[in-house]
Amino acid sequence: MQRIGFVLVPGFQLMYLAAISVFEFANVSAGENVYQIDVLSEEGGAVRSSHGLTADTKAFEDPNFDTVIFGGGMQITESSSRMIDFARRASLASRRTASICTGAFVLAQAGLLDGKRATTHWLSARELQERYPKVKMEEDRIFIIDGDIWTSAGMSAGIDLALGMVEKDYGSELARSVAQKLVLYHRRAGGQSQHSELLKMDAKSDRIQSALDYARKNLKSALSVEELADAAHLSPRQFSRAFRSETGQSPAKAVEHLRLETARLMMEQSRHPIEYIAAETGFADRERMRRAFLRAFGQPPQAIRRSARAVDEGE
Known part of the structure; x- marks a missing residue:
């Protein structure tokens, strides 16, 4: 013991x-x-x-x-x-x-x-x-x-x-x-970020929150403004205006952040091939995801995965 x-x-x-x-x-x-x-x-x-x-x-x-x-x-x-x-x-x-x-x-x-x-x-x-x-x-x-x-x-x-x-x-x-x-969804890997894009996007209304929830659950979809607006039960024009007012960013930028956060978690916590992760998170191909990672994190996906494993293994 x-x-x-x-x-x-x-x-x-x-x-x-x-x-x-x-x-x-x-x-x-x-x-x-x-x-x-x-x-x-x-x-x-x-x-x-x-x-x-x-x-x-x-x-x-x-x-x-x-x-x-x-x-x-x-x-x-x-x-x-x-x-x-x-x-x-x-x-x-x-x-x-x-x-x-x-x-x-x-x-x-x-x-x-x-x-x-x-x-x-x-x-x-x-x-x-x-x-x-x-x-x-x-x-x-x-x-x-x-x-x-x-x-x-x-x-x-x-x-x-x-x-x-x-x-x-x-x-x-x-x-x-x-x-x-303990009713936990999963054990978070040590290399995972302390910050969440969903927390940063503090939607004030149920309609915009519903759109964010829809986006998170349907990242493989194109997630156009029209699709998100439909999830929020608003016209595209009303949705875009309300979304920017409540979150401080455009729907397209918010979707990219959600794709990046989910892809990063999958890189850190799974052994799925990069092509699979890119497809599951809506980046379409590994090169598009690599460019997005470099813009957001300054590192390619492989470096994120190596860093997370080193943290968890105490290397």
């Missing part, structure tokens, strides 16, 4: 605790206790979250865990010498050391991210890079594995990090079973 030490700090965000559920349900899916979870803090006892709820914790003692995960606080502050000492001792005694969201600041302050590829919540990535220039910050990743150091973005990305650990420890079948029990 593997011991997981989960470190909380005062003012932690409740969403961080969702990662614990991954290990809990790994035990359920495995039919035995493959993980033991200890919630830790510097002083032990009740630790107050940013919302005001508290979690009961054990004080730092023996750092001999299989995995130690540090969750940060809503406010970024300098960690105490005791916290930093525990992080350093845990990194030496444990098989892997990890952080969720701003927990990366603890690892960085302890020097554990020096020369390492790492990520954190995109809102805090620039600050971490400025404070700790030796860190090889990749601010747009869901999670990153560099040797025995794992770092993740904020909030729900901690779930992806924990699922990645379960997959590394016990295989993809158990990780999929846990994801199903």
Whole structure:
């Protein structure tokens, strides 16, 4: 049985605790206790979250865990010498050391991210890079594995990090079973972007949102303005005007962004041939998709796939 030490700090965000559920349900899916979870803090006892709820914790003692995960606080502050000492001792005694969201600041302050590829919540990535220039910050990743150091973005990305650990420890079948029990659509790959085009296109009306949903489900179609307008139950002229007003871009540009996002996810998370992905996402052929990738990401599809695999494999 593997011991997981989960470190909380005062003012932690409740969403961080969702990662614990991954290990809990790994035990359920495995039919035995493959993980033991200890919630830790510097002083032990009740630790107050940013919302005001508290979690009961054990004080730092023996750092001999299989995995130690540090969750940060809503406010970024300098960690105490005791916290930093525990992080350093845990990194030496444990098989892997990890952080969720701003927990990366603890690892960085302890020097554990020096020369390492790492990520954190995109809102805090620039600050971490400025404070700790030796860190090889990749601010747009869901999670990153560099040797025995794992770092993740904020909030729900901690779930992806924990699922990645379960997959590394016990295989993809158990990780999929846990994801199903948590009612997750799939485990996001570490190389996946923290940003979503659907989130950026914040449609205010149901009609424009319906058109976006239709586009996402029918990327193989031509998705002309007339087709999208029909999905929104508007005339093409009314639709174009409303779409630009609500999303800040034209329907054609929005469709290209959706095609790119979906194609990038397929490149990162599947082994489908490029020709297949191009056809499924409406690019028609691999050359047209390659040009679109170069415009949007500055890299061809093959480079995106190699980068995602390197992140997930900790290369």
